[in-house]
Amino acid sequence: MTQPAPAQPRVTVWHEYRHEHDNPRVAALYPHGMHATLAAGLRAHGLTSVRTATLDEPQHGLTDEVLAQTDVLLWWGHKAHDDVQDDIVEKVVQRVWDGMGLIVLHSAHFSKVFKRLMGTSCDLKWREASDRERLWVVDPSHPIAQGVGEYLEIDQEEMYGEHFDIPAPDELVFVSWFTGGEVFRSGCTFRRGSGKIFYFRPGHETYPTYEHAGVRQVIANAVRWAAPTASAPRAFGESAPLEPLPERV
Amino acid sequence: MTQPAPAQPRVTVWHEYRHEHDNPRVAALYPHGMHATLAAGLRAHGLTSVRTATLDEPQHGLTDEVLAQTDVLLWWGHKAHDDVQDDIVEKVVQRVWDGMGLIVLHSAHFSKVFKRLMGTSCDLKWREASDRERLWVVDPSHPIAQGVGEYLEIDQEEMYGEHFDIPAPDELVFVSWFTGGEVFRSGCTFRRGSGKIFYFRPGHETYPTYEHAGVRQVIANAVRWAAPTASAPRAFGESAPLEPLPERV
Amino acid sequence: MTQPAPAQPRVTVWHEYRHEHDNPRVAALYPHGMHATLAAGLRAHGLTSVRTATLDEPQHGLTDEVLAQTDVLLWWGHKAHDDVQDDIVEKVVQRVWDGMGLIVLHSAHFSKVFKRLMGTSCDLKWREASDRERLWVVDPSHPIAQGVGEYLEIDQEEMYGEHFDIPAPDELVFVSWFTGGEVFRSGCTFRRGSGKIFYFRPGHETYPTYEHAGVRQVIANAVRWAAPTASAPRAFGESAPLEPLPERV
Amino acid sequence: MTQPAPAQPRVTVWHEYRHEHDNPRVAALYPHGMHATLAAGLRAHGLTSVRTATLDEPQHGLTDEVLAQTDVLLWWGHKAHDDVQDDIVEKVVQRVWDGMGLIVLHSAHFSKVFKRLMGTSCDLKWREASDRERLWVVDPSHPIAQGVGEYLEIDQEEMYGEHFDIPAPDELVFVSWFTGGEVFRSGCTFRRGSGKIFYFRPGHETYPTYEHAGVRQVIANAVRWAAPTASAPRAFGESAPLEPLPERV
Numbered sequence: 001m002t003q004p005a006p007a008q009p010r011v012t013v014w015h016e017y018r019h020e021h022d023n024p025r026v027a028a029l030y031p032h033g034m035h036a037t038l039a040a041g042l043r044a045h046g047l048t049s050v051r052t053a054t055l056d057e058p059q060h061g062l063t064d065e066v067l068a069q070t071d072v073l074l075w076w077g078h079k080a081h082d083d084v085q086d087d088i089v090e091k092v093v094q095r096v097w098d099g100m101g102l103i104v105l106h107s108a109h110f111s112k113v114f115k116r117l118m119g120t121s122c123d124l125k126w127r128e129a130s131d132r133e134r135l136w137v138v139d140p141s142h143p144i145a146q147g148v149g150e151y152l153e154i155d156q157e158e159m160y161g162e163h164f165d166i167p168a169p170d171e172l173v174f175v176s177w178f179t180g181g182e183v184f185r186s187g188c189t190f191r192r193g194s195g196k197i198f199y200f201r202p203g204h205e206t207y208p209t210y211e212h213a214g215v216r217q218v219i220a221n222a223v224r225w226a227a228p229t230a231s232a233p234r235a236f237g238e239s240a241p242l243e244p245l246p247e248r249v
Numbered sequence: 250m251t252q253p254a255p256a257q258p259r260v261t262v263w264h265e266y267r268h269e270h271d272n273p274r275v276a277a278l279y280p281h282g283m284h285a286t287l288a289a290g291l292r293a294h295g296l297t298s299v300r301t302a303t304l305d306e307p308q309h310g311l312t313d314e315v316l317a318q319t320d321v322l323l324w325w326g327h328k329a330h331d332d333v334q335d336d337i338v339e340k341v342v343q344r345v346w347d348g349m350g351l352i353v354l355h356s357a358h359f360s361k362v363f364k365r366l367m368g369t370s371c372d373l374k375w376r377e378a379s380d381r382e383r384l385w386v387v388d389p390s391h392p393i394a395q396g397v398g399e400y401l402e403i404d405q406e407e408m409y410g411e412h413f414d415i416p417a418p419d420e421l422v423f424v425s426w427f428t429g430g431e432v433f434r435s436g437c438t439f440r441r442g443s444g445k446i447f448y449f450r451p452g453h454e455t456y457p458t459y460e461h462a463g464v465r466q467v468i469a470n471a472v473r474w475a476a477p478t479a480s481a482p483r484a485f486g487e488s489a490p491l492e493p494l495p496e497r498v
Numbered sequence: 499m500t501q502p503a504p505a506q507p508r509v510t511v512w513h514e515y516r517h518e519h520d521n522p523r524v525a526a527l528y529p530h531g532m533h534a535t536l537a538a539g540l541r542a543h544g545l546t547s548v549r550t551a552t553l554d555e556p557q558h559g560l561t562d563e564v565l566a567q568t569d570v571l572l573w574w575g576h577k578a579h580d581d582v583q584d585d586i587v588e589k590v591v592q593r594v595w596d597g598m599g600l601i602v603l604h605s606a607h608f609s610k611v612f613k614r615l616m617g618t619s620c621d622l623k624w625r626e627a628s629d630r631e632r633l634w635v636v637d638p639s640h641p642i643a644q645g646v647g648e649y650l651e652i653d654q655e656e657m658y659g660e661h662f663d664i665p666a667p668d669e670l671v672f673v674s675w676f677t678g679g680e681v682f683r684s685g686c687t688f689r690r691g692s693g694k695i696f697y698f699r700p701g702h703e704t705y706p707t708y709e710h711a712g713v714r715q716v717i718a719n720a721v722r723w724a725a726p727t728a729s730a731p732r733a734f735g736e737s738a739p740l741e742p743l744p745e746r747v
Numbered sequence: 748m749t750q751p752a753p754a755q756p757r758v759t760v761w762h763e764y765r766h767e768h769d770n771p772r773v774a775a776l777y778p779h780g781m782h783a784t785l786a787a788g789l790r791a792h793g794l795t796s797v798r799t800a801t802l803d804e805p806q807h808g809l810t811d812e813v814l815a816q817t818d819v820l821l822w823w824g825h826k827a828h829d830d831v832q833d834d835i836v837e838k839v840v841q842r843v844w845d846g847m848g849l850i851v852l853h854s855a856h857f858s859k860v861f862k863r864l865m866g867t868s869c870d871l872k873w874r875e876a877s878d879r880e881r882l883w884v885v886d887p888s889h890p891i892a893q894g895v896g897e898y899l900e901i902d903q904e905e906m907y908g909e910h911f912d913i914p915a916p917d918e919l920v921f922v923s924w925f926t927g928g929e930v931f932r933s934g935c936t937f938r939r940g941s942g943k944i945f946y947f948r949p950g951h952e953t954y955p956t957y958e959h960a961g962v963r964q965v966i967a968n969a970v971r972w973a974a975p976t977a978s979a980p981r982a983f984g985e986s987a988p989l990e991p992l993p994e995r996v
Contacts, residue, residue, distance in 0.1 A: 180490030241429030739927030
């Protein structure tokens, strides 16, 4: 039986952390890495148990112990998806099935972990041209959408456009509008096993998106939503009949 | 753009074909293999383009040419899931994304192909005790449910029980009742990419289930439902704005 | 903007309360009415703000003031659906749209309120023959399913069978098995406007079902799940463009 | 049991037909009424059995005989929703439950028929300012989306914006982008009883939208998709057990 998260979900922000090292613009925006900014945003929303892990740490910072102590995992990756070891991917997937929440950010749509959980290509359209983005709330009573008003506006972002090749989401929370004429299902929930998954579109590395108050609010909301809750037993395998079966003649 | 299936969808029945060789009971029930019986059932329902393929053929009988000429693939496996090569699994998955229909039968819930497309463990409960099974139609206007009445009854079958660890299906067509006290979501549809997937529970190898008129009807219905249809373009990658973006000051 | 429920959701148990007056068996089982038993069950689960209302009170006990102070409404009706005034039905529906939770019990599948919110006939099969019922959890991590194990067994109940003519539920939590050979989608969630709705099957008036520990647990869980949460603004009507529209030549 | 539609579904285009009489702009765009233009568009797509009916005919043109002979009903209304008699609304709803397809166009989101089938307010945002609209296909393999490319562009239309207060659609086929900064779920499918329903956004009376080739294509696709198919029996009411119930001690 899944254990519910403690009052304070234990969050691990996982970040590829490569762009900061080879792109000065990214380094200037995120001098301590996007993971540090994301973690700070969560702490500012009252989440007190937040750690980070990055690709180039041993086991990508995701040891069995870290994973076992993680209630909600954030994932940002872009240029180095292939450098993530398959055995770590499998451990993350297993933890999601066991109830760990997963927040998949922006270009992590192409991460091994997300593709593995979706069973689709997760491909999409994109353009780096500083489009304005408006993320409209289409499910106003969803807990992830609270506190941001009718929409959330980001002055400059990379565009992601449909078609987004995912399974039909369980819930569609946000739909994005872009200046250049595109739309995108930019806030989607999924369940796999006992784990809740939220894909959230914004966060290109060359913009200060993770400093944006509304974006921070949504991610903090998503962490609270995705934290594991109690689960009824998930029992599998050979089973006796609940009463002896009638005799066959 | 996906091409629609011809008037007669080209069907390939894939079968593990191992039980027939080491279990006399199975050999007696299916002297030419379950794949031959399944193929005969489809032909009896007017499907004229039906071939078979089995695990121990080269490339499991699923060469690039065979896959390219398959509109709907049936899959039955049980004891040798691990013997299916990963590269063939990936080719099948890619074809599903491109529009090929997939009918997943009984113990193929644990096949690599199905687990890969679902992103979950696909685990369940089971009992080999000749339960009676009744599959109730819960979506009467679904094309897969036509011609079988309010329910479909199988005198003796292996029991599969909840919890069935799948993503919430796009459509739930059948729910099974078993003598021993269990229920099971036994007819479920999913979409992955352009491909339609139908999971159908019945078909344990030690029973003559694939001779059952109602079971045959459902599988033939499912083949017609899963056959590829035309698709709007699924375009991905870098995209120009639909008009020049306004200048930023 | 919907206001979230206070820490203790304010519950109103609405009951037709007619069978108790003309059927001695029901009167013996529920000497103070089914509503009193339901209310006691909620209080035993720590819900402290529980009141009741019945059909034969003025305005069926659902004055504007009562409705305004109700976070979650339970509804049980059977033989007198038509005696519920349409204007009260509309007020209840409006409150659901505004965020009030609604728990629809057993024969209230045919209540005006439920049919109005579903847009379908809500018809089903039934039999009064003391079938045993097992409600299997098919969504183990759903909050409504907590604390009841893998299934919930009721020794004697009225049977309800498929086809149940409802829209495909947003979430399917329980599926019932009955001795006589039927299945039923017996725990279903729906959203209408900002309001959460849970249909829960058990509760025929001639059985002591609402004394059943598991049934009580589920109904208490459902009340907590259905309690209103904060909502993003749901703004409608004429709207200015977010920037002046470009001039048309 | 629902009868499947004949090879040519029998279509009735229902139109309020009031704006044409009091707004010269509408009369100029649609000299024979929007219903005539819609019907012509369907005929141009090979649908040969198309009739029309309007509000001011006796029984709004929807006699029992007409309804019985209609496989798919299109509905356009705007300013006179309240003039539609409730008994006709109920007959239309009953026919949908029995399998008749329903295509709900533009401002008919507020028609009695659509609200009755949805169980929500069906409210939305709007602006008459000749926004450009792009309807993006988000479900490329859906039959309703065929033949229109990746998106459908309408040079000038009324804007409809989120939040659109409908139940979560069974399938989301189109999402609209508007110049002024809004998005809208503009192509949504629902099932009620045996009937398929498609809501399609475009079609404000002061624009020539129903002459638009892509819009005509989508509406013709929708008619073919919504045409009734065979249905398994939908049996309700008292039911015998499938075998005698075991004796109770």
